[in-house]
Amino acid sequence: MTAIKLCGMMSESDIRKANELMPEYAGFVFFEKSSRNLSPERALELKEKLSGSIKAVGVFVDADESFVKELIDNGTIDAAQLHGNEEDDYIRRLKDAGIYVIKAIRVRDDESLKKAETSPADMILLDAGMGGGERFNWEMLRDFKRKYFLAGGLDPENVRQAIESLHPYGVDVSSGIETGGRKDSGKMEKFVENVRGTAGQEKAGRFGIHGGQYIPETLMNAVIELEKAYNHYKNDPEFNRELSDLLNDYAGRPSRLYYAEKMTKDLGGAKIYLKREDLNHTGSHKINNVLGQALLAKKMGKTRLIAETGAGQHGVATATAAALLGMECVVFMGKEDTERQALNVYRMKLLGADVIPVTTGTATLKDAVSECMREWTKRIDDTHYCLGSVMGPHPFPTIVRDFQSVISREIKEQILEREGRLPSAVIACVGGGSNAIGSFYNFIEDKEVRLIGCEAAGRGIDTFETAATVNTGKLGIFHGMKSYFCQDEYGQIAPVYSISAGLDYPGIGPEHAHLHDIGRAQYVPVTDDEAVEAFEYLSRTEGIIPAIESAHAVSYAIKLAPSMSSDDIIVVTISGRGDKDCASIARYRGENINE
Amino acid sequence: MSKIYKAFLDKKAFIPFITCGDPDLDTTKEIIRELEKNGADLIELGIPFSDPTAEGPVIQGANIRALSNGITTDDIFEMVREIRAEVTVPMVFMTYANVVFSYGIDSFFARCAKAGMDGIILPDVPFEEKTEFECYAERHGIDFVSMVAPTSEERIERIAQNAKGFIYIVSSLGVTGERSSINSSVKELVGKVKKSAKVPCAVGFGISTPQQAAEMAQIADGAIVGSAIVRIIGQYGKDAPYHVGEFVRSIKSAYPSF
Missing domain, CATH: 3.20.20.70 (Aldolase class I)
Known part of the structure; x- marks a missing residue:
């Protein structure tokens, strides 16, 4: 305002x-x-x-x-x-x-x-x-x-x-x-x-100056219909009961808040807790949002889900929900990503989804999103676009945030029960920003809790091979929203790079852009090298192999913890598990393994 | 008021679309000359964007070709300013919100006016978001063209009543690109638009043959042809102007007399 x-x-x-x-x-x-x-x-x-x-x-x-x-x-x-x-x-x-x-x-x-x-x-x-x-x-x-x-x-x-x-x-x-x-x-x-x-x-769906609905006229009534349905069902006890049953019995919520004692002792400083979204069914936080949206789509009478995916986690989650709820599923994935995440492509197919490799543009996540938008304009009647992050046109950033906010709701309950006080900092990785907003949301009003988003800096924010949007981008309009984007002086969207397919996106969700503007959250860059080191560190130290995306958050926690006192608590969200990344990290270290 | 209305004066308008800088700006100029010579009534000039989410593969390809030649928005303004000295046909830009936003909305439309443009089409700026752009466009005498889609339904009245220049009616669902047939419901859609519209309306998306164009011009006030022309440019490159001219002539000769 x-x-x-x-x-x-x-x-x-x-x-x-x-x-x-x-x-x-x-x-x-x-x-x-x-x-x-x-x-x-x-x-x-x-x-x-x-x-x-x-x-x-x-x-x-x-x-x-x-x-x-x-x-x-x-x-x-x-x-x-x-x-x-x-x-x-x-x-x-x-x-x-x-x-x-x-x-x-x-x-x-x-x-x-x-x-x-x-x-x-x-x-x-x-x-x-x-x-x-x-x-x-x-x-x-x-x-x-x-x-x-x-x-x-x-x-x-x-x-x-x-x-x-x-x-x-x-x-x-x-x-x-x-x-x-x-x-x-x-x-x-x-x-x-x-x-x-x-x-x-x-204007609908603004977070400060960010957000909005910058989409073709063809899609306007679809997002309006979605907003109406969501506003109805989010207060519907029957819908909420069904969703909570699915989250608990099927996805395995609540996820654990684990005290990483060895890591804490090794780093010396703040007490470190890990929010274990990697333990959810399908191996990441993506299932929280997908179950919500798929159930909503089903209530709206849709029979087909389409989704974009970067690392494949959101694609796998969507294919899973579609299988469970008896819906058709088509996943768009950058061709380059289908190669670096071949295992997830197989999982999606196994779950009955069609996986369409996207060859346009940089053949990564942003192109998968563009292709989904194109597909949605072709077929709206029976199709719901199950967007995977807190981005895109209103109401998606709000819907996805609400479904992911279960993460911070649980963290708050769990940490209060364990420690009797709130954490000093909550750290999560940010691409579009769904696990981060989920981890932050219920702490936004608790000003004493630092909120830290870790962006993928790729080979460094002073190089062109980066995906650190807040640190290197500027205000723009793309993929339905006003927010920060990596772009050139004429507004052409930049080809971004990160070792992590899930963070390899040139924009950031509008609510994060706003939290950055008002100084409520801080967004720090983490390079490929740092993320890979953290990936290996957490595996060795705690016996937990994090997704390479989540390793960006772990990396910053490794930096931050020693600078804090033993009275401080850091919660790091482990957004997904790292099995999918083992082959590419091995490659990064010069070792070739067969998956 | 811009010159757009002239395109529809006493005739059904034929509106070709091309992407600037595909394959290069000299060829674009030559194509514009050919378009005017062969009877284009209004020309839609695309400013390339890296991620054109409303385009099918043909126009996406043109965007990539132009950008890989290093074409910038400033180069295009300069090209338009130069060609404006030779052609009188009304011209509108078609591009994406970020191209205008990153240029500075006010500066962008000031340059449009200086270069002699008449209007702007931004497919990712719907009615709800248009004020941010339209207030500046208006200040510089550039018409902000609104779009109506087959899914618009109850939105049509509001959009049509407030439209400037002309109304771009999207013939069918999906992105731009040639279609073998166009849904018969277009006629009904045009009827609904005309009930509230104070400006002419033209139909676009999927129109690829002279027959289809003539049929749409019969129903509405004009027809827009994009992908079919861009495909010819992609095929012939620097030799495209002649072939585009031929194609346009064939469309115009199929056109209904007013």
Whole structure:
């Protein structure tokens, strides 16, 4: 959601209107040369009438530090916004005094943007610097990385466009909601409505700026129908009972939370627990989502499942569910992946599925997804696209996340039972991000739990042979969603690489992109070498052969644990088992074995 | 208002599609000349994308050929600007959301306007997501063309009422590509669209022979032919312009008189 700051509040009626509209921030100006200048006494009177849910921001131009502190201390303002030539040290001193500092920067050129990027302030506000409401060239902000308030020339008419093209953290308006130098309640209302309107009420399935439904018209009614069915069945006791029976009796849930004592002792530091999704039926977390979607599809009257697969884990899980529920199944798999994961191809065929090798593009996971989308547009009536990760158009990222969130629900119960407290960190590997979001979801509100996603860096994030989307990609639109993607300067999707077929994808799910934006989760790159070492380490140390995907998460845990204290707990999700990878890891080590 | 309406003025429009830079931009220019000369009323120019999810194998192939030649969006703008001095036929781009988004939506449409383009078709931007693109397109006088599919049903009215330029009616399920026959339900679909539409509508997807094109133009306000032309370009490469011209002439001669 885009934050709103209504600035230059001057009268009781301005405050009343603000209390009605509930912007996140309201601004009081303390600058004698401004027509909106308030005396400290007057500001306090207004502040006392302002809703406690709206933060009051004092706007200053090269004011005495003591003046700013005084207004904070007596409760006139909750934050300080600096519009003068305040130096970084000035800002640091206010911050040290516990004051939330917003630094306004006049955007004129790249240099001012650089200054904005490196300012020590808690938040920055990018302003045309004209005061009178002139707009600066928005184009300059396209590649600007930091969170910011957009200001200067905004009004009810253009704010929607500004948000849609720039996605600022917040928007700041003053003269744009005035008529004849006074706040105009009609304009204030229109401004807020237009911001909120863009903020997700009209657009389905947004996670911050990410997500959405960027798909051909042919598929629109299919995803709308899916959303309706899901919203119905997710609250249906009969559906939930059936699903929970399948998860428990068939898939073997709950999965174990195993204390890796040898690993803990060997690394010295945080206590390490492994969430054993590898012990599920079919050998990975994929079955959680597949059983949910297959059951939903069956309730919707679909008789055929199609699915993409990278490493083959999702394909095997889908073929399994289709066999169990008596449905037809077609799995699309990059030709290259059918070669590196030949065993899984055989398993799928054994389960009665058709496996179609995809030869287009890079012949890997992304091409399998594209081919599934093409297939779905050909045949919608009887077919459900059983998407395997928290990606694609809405409602898939939500549906898959909900079905996978059983992982973190169990972790939470299990760790509380074992240790009586929450873990310090939860670590999972991220391709599209389904096991990671499943592992994170029920901890998102527990701010003390660090959430760490491990991306496949391939041969390194400074090479072209990588699949580390958050670390090397940029915002884009692909496979039905807005999120981060590895791409070139013209938006052509990059051919990514990882030793792990399951993480070898140029994008990341939109909810992860959002968790990254708001700083709630951290995404770290792990190279092929590091993952293979972790694969071998866990096998030797704990007698558990993890999937090479999961080994990325193990690798980061090996790095992190020694830096933490023995009071800390790390939970690492072992998303799948590594039998499928033995031949290719042997090859990586220069040994050829027959499968 | 763009020039698109002119394509449908007093005639049934014939709308060919080609992928820019397949096999190279000089040939693309030559093909555009041939298309206009042989009676194209509106030309759809594809900007290649690495992963065109709405295309069948023929147009996918053209995208790969163009990109492997290193063709960029900027090269295409430049080519269009140059050819615009010679041709007057309305032209629209067909590409994917990320090509426009990564260029900067506003900059992209500013360049479109400068180069003399009239409209844009983005098959992965449905009605719900179009504002993000359309508001900029409008600012620069570029029509954002909406699509209607056989599955659109109750969505048709909303899409058609708000459509600009022309409405692209997808004849059948699936991706682009030649089909031996086109489902007879197209007529019904066109009827539904026409009830709410304020702009002309043209049918595309699967139209490959002069007879099919003529039949669709009879039902709607125009017909779009893509894969059949792109296949000829794939087959003849640099020699394609002449063969494409011949093919277009054969379609136009089968066309119904207005």
